[in-house]
Amino acid sequence: MTRSQLITKVAGDTGFSANEVETVMDGIFDTIGETLKQGEKVTIAGFGRFEMRQRRTKSFTNPKTKVASQLEPTAIPGFKASGRLKEKVGK
Numbered sequence: 890m891t892r893s894q895l896i897t898k899v900a901g902d903t904g905f906s907a908n909e910v911e912t913v914m915d916g917i918f919d920t921i922g923e924t925l926k927q928g929e930k931v932t933i934a935g936f937g938r939f940e941m942r943q944r945r946t947k948s949f950t951n952p953k954t955k956v957a958s959q960l961e962p963t964a965i966p967g968f969k970a971s972g973r974l975k976e977k978v979g980k
Contacts, residue, residue: 892914895914896910896911896914899914921939924939925939925940925941925966928941933971934971935971935973935974936970936971936973936974937968937969937970937971937974938968938969938971939966939967939968940966940967940968940969941964941965941966941967942964942965942966942967943962943963943964944960944962944963944964944965945962946959946960946961946962947959947960948960
């Protein structure tokens with residue numbers, strides 16, 4: 890499902906206009922991003938938890954040049970689904 894399909898679906902299910910749904914979605918996503926940027930976690934009960942995860946140094950070889958290099962450690966956003974969400978999707 891794409892972003893626009895999600896907006897259309899939520900608008901149809903809730904009776905809100907697509908513009909209203911898009912505004913709320915943008916606000917939610919921006920808030921989650923800003924919170925993660927500050928190093929905090931975002932937990933949505935019954936859905937899951939967003940958090941920053943540390944990625945260790947990673948070695949790789951460029952297949953064209955055969956030169957070995959390393960990626961520096963970095964932080965990446967991650968998501969862990971709640972038990973209720975896992976039950977809902979059957980996994």
